[in-house]
Amino acid sequence: MIYLDYVSTTPLNKEVKNMYQSLLNDYFANADSLYSLGLQTSSLMEKSRSLTAQMLGVKPTEIIFTSGASESNNAAIKGCAFQYQNRGKHLITSAIEHSSVHNTFIQLRDVFGFDVDFISVNEQGMLDLQELEDKIREDTILVSIMYVNNEIGIINPIHKIREIVSQKNKKTKLHVDMVQALGKIPVDLSLVDLASFSAHKIYGLKGSGVLYKNESTSLVPLISAGQQEYGIRGGTSNTATHTMFAKTLRLALENQNQKYQYVQSLNHYVRKVLMTLDDVVMNTPEMNSSPYILNFSCIGYKPEVILHALEAQECYVSTKSTCSSHKNDVSRTLAAMHLPDAVARSAIRMSFSDLTTQNEVEEFLFHLKTILKTIKKQR
Ligand SMILES: Cc1ncc(COP(=O)(O)O)c(C=O)c1O
Missing domain, CATH: 3.90.1150.10 (Aspartate Aminotransferase, domain 1)
Incomplete structure (x- = not known):
């Protein structure tokens, strides 16, 4: 083949597969349980969070485990739009985003009444930076632009995009879908407020992802439930999967x-x-x-x-x-x-x-x- x-x-890395299988057997307890079995499970997951944060150069409290990048994108974009809608209802994205970003913006526009601009690209797929600058307004609360496009592989200049966004409106949040960049080119999270990652693109498990959210950004949670993931994503933690993220990332890097x-x-x-x-x-x-x-x-x-x-x-x-x-x-x-x-x-x-x-x-x-x-x- x-x-x-x-x-x-990508195919699953054998080391990841073996460790995952043993985690499923030995660490099944609910990470929120107060007895030692639960505490052991929780401590493995928190170790993975700390290591993931360390490898990405951020704080553990800024790492939220999700079910993949589609969820991370939805949580970041909708969560941000709902959180800051009192400041403004204008959102910006590019014309070539992955469907999990594109359709989220369509839904925010058509169902929730947000005003969305889609920035165009040229024949090479390069983003029109002038158009981006011109479109950012006083009421723009979020810009979401992908790092590496998943169809043609164009790399967007995140550094420049951050500069433009900050110069035009200091309060506008920047989200970047970094799925096709992770493990391939350097990612610098100090440039962004929110970023999305997926494990199965880097030889990890399907149904496993991370949302990076910096300390100064707040989100309305999409899944309202318990205290898990700092209250941003409730529900019993998928501990074995989240525990595997750090190892997957280490191998990819x-x-x-x-x-x-x-x-x-x-x-x-x-x-x-x-x-x-x-x-x-x-x-x-x-x-x-x-x-x-x-x-x-x-x-x-x-x-x-x-x-x-x-x-x-x-x-x-x-x-x-x-x-x-x-x-x-x-x-x-x-x-x-x-x-x-x-x-x-x-x-x-x-x-x-x-x-x-x-x-x-x-x-x-x-x-x-x-x-x-x-x-x-x-x-
Ligand atoms: C750029 C990009 N963003 C998001 C996703 C969605 O990732 P997931 O399959 O983890 O939901 C993909 C996967 O196809 C992708 O290529």
């Missing part, structure tokens, strides 16, 4: 630079070969993008046909964000980039890992070339 869809999810260099060399090689093929165009720009993601179009071909022809060779790629893969329309990101229709409709996303080998990419390229020669183009 040649798996080239690591942006969608190990040799981050070396892994980056290796993946970058694979990416350059694949890009070079793809560019020699007729009808293939690159959608991921070479500059300001993550080497872990490569999006290209095979003009005139149906991407689903290519995907399934590759699948027949046990090669796995995707056509667009997995969360929107069952919809028939073109990807929201590629549409926002105003790419020609023929390009936007024929996009394929491959994504690499440090586990990807040179042999695998060679085999993938061989199969793709064969498929492009044998399948029919769309009329």
Whole structure:
């Protein structure tokens, strides 16, 4: 099998799996119980919180365990919007966010009456920083912009975005979806008020995530219940899962630079070969993008046909964000980039890992070339 869809999810690290299984067996007690079994479970989870905070350069009280980045995004954006709505009802995001951010803003606009601006991107997927600056107002309470886009891999300049937001309105909170950055490029949480992370993108458990919330930001909780997670996310703690987050993160951060260099060399090689093929165009720009993601179009071909022809060779790629893969329309990101229709409709996303080998990419390229020669183009 040649798996080239690591942006969608990653295989579970064996060390994580083994430790998780033993935690499930040995530490089942409720972390809020007052007897020693509960205290032991709780202390493992709090150790994970402290270590996670340490690795991210923040305080343990600023780490909230969640069920994944979709929940972290919802908790941050809705929680912030509800908390600060007396200050203003204006929110800003970008046109190329993950569905868990995009649809949250749509809901805040359509159901809760907030005023939302979606900042546009250019043909390379780069955010229009001037438009962002122009749109921030006195009543703007939140800006949410992703770090690394999950479809084309563009990297947004978070440093610059922070500068713009702070200069225009000191009270505006900044949330950043850092899912596709963690374990791949450095993340600096001192620049943001809120950030979202997911474990299953870094060889951890599905249903496991973190929300970073700095001390000076308050949120209205989405799950009102007990004292868990500082009252921001009630309900009996999923202790074994939360305990595994720190180990997952430590393993992901190990040799981050070396892994980056290796993946970058694979990416350059694949890009070079793809560019020699007729009808293939690159959608991921070479500059300001993550080497872990490569999006290209095979003009005139149906991407689903290519995907399934590759699948027949046990090669796995995707056509667009997995969360929107069952919809028939073109990807929201590629549409926002105003790419020609023929390009936007024929996009394929491959994504690499440090586990990807040179042999695998060679085999993938061989199969793709064969498929492009044998399948029919769309009329
Ligand atoms: C950029 C981005 N944000 C959020 C998510 C949602 O993460 P999760 O699957 O943990 O809910 C994903 C995953 O597809 C993603 O790529």
